[in-house]
Amino acid sequence: MHSYLDHNAGTPIRPAVREAIARFLREEHGNPSSVHQSGQRARRMLEEARERVARLVGAPVRTIVFTSGGTESNNLATFGAASAAGGRRKIVSSSIEHSSVLAPLAELERRGFEVVRVPPDHDGRIDPADVLEELDENTALVTLGLANAEVGTTQDLAPIAAAVAHFAGSRRCSAATPNPASTPIATSVISPKRTAPRIPLSSGNTR
Numbered sequence: 455m456h457s458y459l460d461h462n463a464g465t466p467i468r469p470a471v472r473e474a475i476a477r478f479l480r481e482e483h484g485n486p487s488s489v490h491q492s493g494q495r496a497r498r499m500l501e502e503a504r505e506r507v508a509r510l511v512g513a514p515v516r517t518i519v520f521t522s523g524g525t526e527s528n529n530l531a532t533f534g535a536a537s538a539a540g541g542r543r544k545i546v547s548s549s550i551e552h553s554s555v556l557a558p559l560a561e562l563e564r565r566g567f568e569v570v571r572v573p574p575d576h577d578g579r580i581d582p583a584d585v586l587e588e589l590d591e592n593t594a595l596v597t598l599g600l601a602n603a604e605v606g607t608t609q610d611l612a613p614i615a616a617a618v619a620h621f622a623g624s625r626r627c628s629a630a631t632p633n634p635a636s637t638p639i640a641t642s643v644i645s646p647k648r649t650a651p652r653i654p655l656s657s658g659n660t661r
């Protein structure tokens with residue numbers, strides 16, 4: 455019998471999602487940037503998907519950017535936030551982030567940013583107080599994974615997101631890639647000012 459014990463790194467997708475992807479690959483081939491009918495149909499489907507994701511996480515539609523995966527997303531978010539930071543030069547993160555976050559942070563450090571990597575406790579949890587202590591007017595970005603990719607611990611991001619909101623212009627980056635603990639992504643975590651309900655990304659969530 456085969457046992458698969460690495461759902462942190464990769465896990466089967468829901469049959470309904472698999473079917474939707476297969477249907478699209480079977481029936482559609484248009485480039486959404488094309489002006490002809492097939493292209494425009496693909497464009498409509500793309501925009502509908504964007505709207506649905508925006509609703510799911512309670513974010514403005516125009517802020518949803520589709521990428522090839524987690525590494526590209528984290529690079530885009532990290533370098534993007536740094537380049538939009540104006541004069542702010544400090545980045546607060548943790549020492550247990552995925553390499554797709556740690557590598558861009560190391561590069562930004564080489565470019566002159568101050569990067570603070572908060573250490574976890576012995577259970578793999580980041581104490582929000584340790585992060586809050588580091589926040590100041592010079593902070594350009596706070597980047598912390600909601601669920602750790604190796605050990606699956608989830609972080610208490612809500613108080614951090616609320617504190618970051620006080621530093622106008624600071625960016626929050628909340629990673630949801632593979633989300634091993636099936637933690638619901640709460641809009642209060644991503645944007646504490648929103649009032650949309652907590653929407654589980656997975657039916658298996660327990661919190």
Ligand SMILES: Cc1ncc(COP(=O)(O)O)c(C=O)c1O
Pocket residue numbers: 462463522523524525526528552554599602603629631632
């Ligand atoms: C938290 C986290 N970020 C980023 C990635 C990288 O994602 P991808 O393989 O889609 O580039 C992973 C992959 O497991 C991950 O767990």
